[in-house]
Amino acid sequence: MGSFTCTYLYFPSFKKPPHSPFSSPCFTLTPRAGLRRLRCSIAEGPTSVSYAPSLEDQESVLDCVVVGAGISGLCIAQALATKHGNSNVFVTEARDRVGGNITTIERDGYLWEEGPNSFQPSDPMLTMAVDSGLKDELVLGDPEAPRFVLWNGKLRPVPSKLTDFPFFDLMSFPGKIRAGLGAIGLRPSPPGHEESIEEFVRRNLGDEVFERLIEPFCSGVYAGDPSKLSMKAAFGKVWKLEQNGGSIIGGTFKAIKEKSGSTKAPRDPRLPKPKGQTVGSFRKGLSMLPNAISSRLEDRVKLFWKLTSISKSDNGVYKLAYETPSGMVSLQSKTVIMTVPSYVASKILQPLSDVAADALSKFYYPPVAAVTISYPKEAIRPECLIDGELKGFGQLHPRSQGVETLGTIYSSSLFPNRAPPGRILLLNYIGGATNPGITSKTESQLVESVDRDLRKMLINSNAQDPYVVGVRVWPQAIPQFMIGHLDVLDTAKTALSDGGFAGLFLAGNYVSGVALGKCVEAAYDVASDVTKYLSQYQYV
Structure with a gap:
């Protein structure tokens, strides 16, 4: 042929010309105002x-x-x-x-994520949700839900607010003193080069803050190596505090003063008001x-x-x-x-x-695997239960603690209707910049690694094998802000x-x-x- x-020739009242070659759903044109020619x-x-x-x-x-x-x-x-x-x-x-990379799957009574798992409900995020017609579909986690870090074989809670800082056992008393003095400016001056996250935190807040808080946080958020990640690029807001105020605390007070003196636009009345610091998702992911x-x-x-x-x-x-x-x-x-x-x-x-x-x-985008598995509730170690339930956001694992898994999200505790009755759903991340070799492992080997790690801290050693809900390997997952x-x-x-x-x-x-x-x-x-x-x- x-x-x-x-x-x-078509007019704005038509979606597309009748019997046009663009009837395919792969190519549909919506005209704008005025007579148009195609x-x-x-x-x-x-x-x-x-x-x-x-x-x-x-x-x-x-x-x-x-x-x-x-x-x-x-x-x-x-x-x-x-x-x-x-x-x-x-x-x-x-x-x-x-x-x-947002990938939500629902099957066999489970609802899980294989990419990002949640978001912080900032006003821009909530505005996007409301404008998308999803206000009534929002689900927010419990702002009191604890977060844990593995240290010396025990899951230890992380302080959720500054007033908790003196009382939690993740850090020693000298480590807390060092962090406090550094935060107010009693620490070495900034060097004349761009600092890594590790350099910035060790200089400002001490070794314990880095090793027990920031290093696992970098692993959980960036799946990255904090000795190579840039503080300025990855955590610019904190970096600017020292730059603007001479210290982290000084910069914080200065920012609060500037914010209180500025004219603030009224908050959009359509937006929900989260109670405290929490994370969000939607009813169906x-x-x-x-x-x-x-x-x-x-x-x-x-x-x-x-x-x-x-x-x-x-x-x-x-x-x-x-x-x-x-x-x-x-x-x-x-x-x-x-x-x-x-x-x-x-x-x-x-x-x-x-x-x-x-x-x-x-x-650089290192590989990361999302391994989602389920156990019966009775598989949880008794010392990890709060009021008889697994409660919390999840846990992070410093690289120094002898486990391969970067972190674990308590999916069924964080949001409703994520697992069948009597089951818990755990989303585990493994791999990242410090462990790119995961791409050579089979799915069963990844599950075995995660299960072995969990039995060291969260799951009873004699618990039955986990039910494998899903395994997703992202060969190029998260860009590194080095x-x-x-x-x-x-x-x-x-x-x-x-x-x-x-x-x-x-x-x-x-x-x-x-x-x-x-x-x-x-x-x-x-x-x-x-x-x-x-x-x-x-x-x-």
């Missing part, structure tokens, strides 16, 4: 489709294309719509689903958020769209070429936001900037800007921070930056 060209060429073999065909009709050019439908990409698109009234946005995703956002964005989210090339025209418009189930598709847009992992962005951006591509290739991270990131951004690629934004967890809440908070910032750029945009 030869090729032919067809032209459709051309397509259908040839023997794969179909080639071009959206936004010419600048004669400038409305046909998208305001923004978001590459990647993980939580960062979806939240940026929603923020553009809800905060800035801009829906002329496409979100494209190479995989068959939205949400990125974290996947509810990306799924809800995707539903609201409707046909502006495109799955199975693999970006193959990106270029910028002489008129200042970006052109993106995609492989899709309907053939090759081309989009034109005033701005592009890359929310894919840095190693993916590096390959895509190579033709635009060798310098940016090289910088983005430097970030020393020099911010400089490398700035190199990539500067190379794109100086190379004539203004309007191309880098986003995602290697930019914002690895916590889910950080990605959501940054989404609002990126949406504001894009809106500001568009307000000054002019066709060349």
